[in-house]
Amino acid sequence: xxxxxxxxxxxxxxxxxxxxxxxxxxxxxxxxxxxxxxxxxxxxxxxxxxxxxxxxxxxxxxxxxxxxxxxxxxxxxxxxxxxxxxxxxxxxxxxxxxxxxxxxxxxxxxxxxxxxxxxxxxxxxxxxxxxxxxxxxxxxxxxxxxxxxxxxxxxxxxxxxxxxxxxxxxxxxxxxxxxxxxxxxxxxxxxxxxxxxxxxxxxxxxxxxxxxxxxxxxxxxxxxxxxxxxxxxxxxxxxxxxxxxxxxxxxxxxxxxxxxxxxxxxxxxxxxxxxxxxxxxxxxxxxxxxxxxxxxx
Amino acid sequence: xxxxxxxxxxxxxxxxxxxxxxxxxxxxxxxxxxxxxxxxxxxxxxxxxxxxxxxxxxxxxxxxxxxxxxxxxxxxxxxxxxxxxxxxxxxxxxxxxxxxxxxxxxxxxxxxxxxxxxxxxxxxxxxxxxxxxxxxxxxxxxxxxxxxxxxxxxxxxxxxxxxxxxxxxxxxxxxxxxxxxxxxxxxxxxxxxxxxxxxxxxxxxxxxxxxxxxxxxxxxxxxxxxxxxxxxxxxxxxxxxxxxxxxxxxxxxxxxxxxxxxxxxxxxxxxxxxxxxxxxxxxxxxxxxxxxxxxxx
Numbered sequence: 001x002x003x004x005x006x007x008x009x010x011x012x013x014x015x016x017x018x019x020x021x022x023x024x025x026x027x028x029x030x031x032x033x034x035x036x037x038x039x040x041x042x043x044x045x046x047x048x049x050x051x052x053x054x055x056x057x058x059x060x061x062x063x064x065x066x067x068x069x070x071x072x073x074x075x076x077x078x079x080x081x082x083x084x085x086x087x088x089x090x091x092x093x094x095x096x097x098x099x100x101x102x103x104x105x106x107x108x109x110x111x112x113x114x115x116x117x118x119x120x121x122x123x124x125x126x127x128x129x130x131x132x133x134x135x136x137x138x139x140x141x142x143x144x145x146x147x148x149x150x151x152x153x154x155x156x157x158x159x160x161x162x163x164x165x166x167x168x169x170x171x172x173x174x175x176x177x178x179x180x181x182x183x184x185x186x187x188x189x190x191x192x193x194x195x196x197x198x199x200x201x202x203x204x205x206x207x208x209x210x211x212x213x214x215x216x217x218x219x220x221x222x223x224x225x226x227x228x229x230x231x232x233x234x235x236x237x238x239x240x241x242x243x244x245x246x247x248x249x250x251x252x253x254x255x256x257x258x259x260x261x262x263x264x265x266x267x268x269x270x271x272x273x274x275x276x277x278x279x280x281x282x283x284x285x286x287x288x289x290x291x292x293x294x295x296x297x
Numbered sequence: 298x299x300x301x302x303x304x305x306x307x308x309x310x311x312x313x314x315x316x317x318x319x320x321x322x323x324x325x326x327x328x329x330x331x332x333x334x335x336x337x338x339x340x341x342x343x344x345x346x347x348x349x350x351x352x353x354x355x356x357x358x359x360x361x362x363x364x365x366x367x368x369x370x371x372x373x374x375x376x377x378x379x380x381x382x383x384x385x386x387x388x389x390x391x392x393x394x395x396x397x398x399x400x401x402x403x404x405x406x407x408x409x410x411x412x413x414x415x416x417x418x419x420x421x422x423x424x425x426x427x428x429x430x431x432x433x434x435x436x437x438x439x440x441x442x443x444x445x446x447x448x449x450x451x452x453x454x455x456x457x458x459x460x461x462x463x464x465x466x467x468x469x470x471x472x473x474x475x476x477x478x479x480x481x482x483x484x485x486x487x488x489x490x491x492x493x494x495x496x497x498x499x500x501x502x503x504x505x506x507x508x509x510x511x512x513x514x515x516x517x518x519x520x521x522x523x524x525x526x527x528x529x530x531x532x533x534x535x536x537x538x539x540x541x542x543x544x545x546x547x548x549x550x551x552x553x554x555x556x557x558x559x560x561x562x563x564x565x566x567x568x569x570x571x572x573x574x575x576x577x578x579x580x581x582x583x584x585x586x587x588x589x590x591x592x593x594x
Contacts, residue, residue: 008327021327023326023327023328025323026322026323026324026325026326027323027325027326027327028323028324028325028326028327028329028332029320029323029324029325030305030318030320030324030325030417030419031320031419032325032332033468034332035325035329035331035332035406035462036339036402036404036462036464037335037462037464037465037467037468038334038335038461038462038463038464038465039464039465039468040332040465042333068469069465069469070469070472105333107333109332110468120327122327122328143452143454144452144455145455146444146446146448146449146452146455146457147443147444147445147448147449148444149443151443151444151487151488152443152444155440155441155443155487156469156473157440157466157469157470157472157473157482158441158442158443158466158469158470159465159466159469160443162465164335164463164465165332165333165334165335165463165465166335166461166462166463166464166465166466167333167334167335167336167463168334168335168336168337168366168456168459168461168462168463169454169455169456169463170334171330171334171336171407172365172366172367172453172454172455172456173454173455175367175454176453176454185454190448190452191448
């Protein structure tokens with residue numbers, strides 16, 4: 001595996017001893033239902049200097065996703081062994097001042113028909129593109145989500161809040177945003193244009209005028225994916241004296257906010273600097289503060 | 298490949314000469330976005346005595362799905378070569394009286410990041426379970442779809458009507474139906490409980506009382522997948538003197554229909570014999586008639 005930047009650890013079947021595999025070789029059967037049906041769940045985590053912060057929140061969300069999809073989950077201990085094995089075999093973590101950073105993605109697939117679900121873990125050094133976007137921010141467009149996902153929340157078979165491998169629409173929204181010259185897509189409901197979430201991240205905005213210190217995010221229990229980064233920022237911000245608030249947020253709220261971020265586990269707090277081609281205010285100081293809430297000790 | 302029932306033909310990259318591969322071996326990279334993002338499209342077709350009927354309708358829908366997902370499509374000629382190659386290397390087709398039957402599934406995946414989209418084709422003899430269900434029918438439950446997919450139809454980034462690899466919700470609905478003791482799930486809108494489609498098939502019902510001969514299906518342009526089998530049945534039935542009608546259909550309409558079917562390319566017209574635990578009337582004669590519309594000459 002020398003010279004290979006990323007490390008892949010196989011955990012198949014899910015309770016088997018984690019072991020390194022060579023990702024340059026095909027590893028997946030062509031009738032695996034992770035591939036043919038997008039039938040699986042995943043979590044993306046972040047390691048800083050070899051430590052996965054908020055592992056507990058990720059593991060709990062993985063278990064919640066898997067429970068909805070009726071998939072088994074590797075034990076917490078097995079995940080920790082796999083993470084350790086992956087980290088010690090991946091290339092050195094990218095470092096832009098916070099420490100050595102790795103992306104850790106843990107996935108569970110249904111497996112082939114008649115076969116067994118399996119899990120795998122990929123560890124990759126965080127790269128320059130991620131560091132750049134944290135500094136320079138992103139442009140975003142608002143795209144209708146077609147329906148209010150709150151309508152799904154009582155229906156377990158619609159996998160509400162589960163982080164599944166079926167991300168075709170999220171990927172299509174990102175391609176559409178890029179076709180429009182933007183970097184990111186922020187979904188709104190089609191009916192009342194309420195802000196939901198971005199394609200692969202949560203939305204937070206800040207109001208800081210006239211001595212106010214308020215962070216706002218859309219209500220996370222209403223069918224959107226509960227963001228582990230958003231939750232961590234809010235917990236730390238509250239302790240630091242911020243008022244925190246859970247929507248509703250409308251596009252006008254984003255346009256008059258003092259800062260807007262997309263938050264996710266690896267990119268951390270990425271400032272939105274343009275929304276539907278209108279410039280948004282942003283503050284390196286506030287971004288550093290939110291980043292500190294995420295990865296600080 | 299001797300002794301292997303199914304044949305798999307690789308078409309990677311999509312314009313490469315189709316060639317047989319061994320599906321017992323891993324063929325897919327672990328970071329393929331078909332797997333990690335459900336990012337791809339597919340069609341399931343049916344061959345009878347070596348001939349794929351309604352190939353044109355499948356190829357057009359594949360092209361429509363791929364256009365929405367910004368994926369390339371193998372040429373029609375390349376698909377025909379691959380189908381021929383697969384059919385001549387798969388086990389003998391199952392035969393329950395119609396002729397030798399094979400399932401043909403053609404899929405296109407985004408491929409690995411920075412790589413190339415690729416396509417593959419699987420040919421499998423139709424088996425006893427499919428023949429059994431055509432005769433004995435299925436029990437179904439009505440499950441809310443959470444929203445009216447008609448709301449998606451103007452938004453290309455939501456991939457309305459595209460048949461993507463992101464089927465996690467469809468599979469979860471089938472599991473939920475089975476947990477409830479049924480075989481199949483029929484989706485309804487959450488707001489007005491209008492019937493939409495089943496997890497992997499279209500819904501058709503017949504009214505035949507008092508000399509009436511009417512077939513009804515939910516309006517196929519309103520965000521549900523346009524069924525190639527439903528379309529073929531309707532075209533032939535109209536020529537055969539049936540009145541055809543496009544919804545709306547409500548659960549009460551299914552309960553008072555003279556027959557209800559789930560139609561799809563390989564299972565053909567499967568009678569629904571119980572709906573939410575209530576028996577539905579069904580008629581082997583009508584099922585044979587619809588099957589004839591599908592596969593007859």
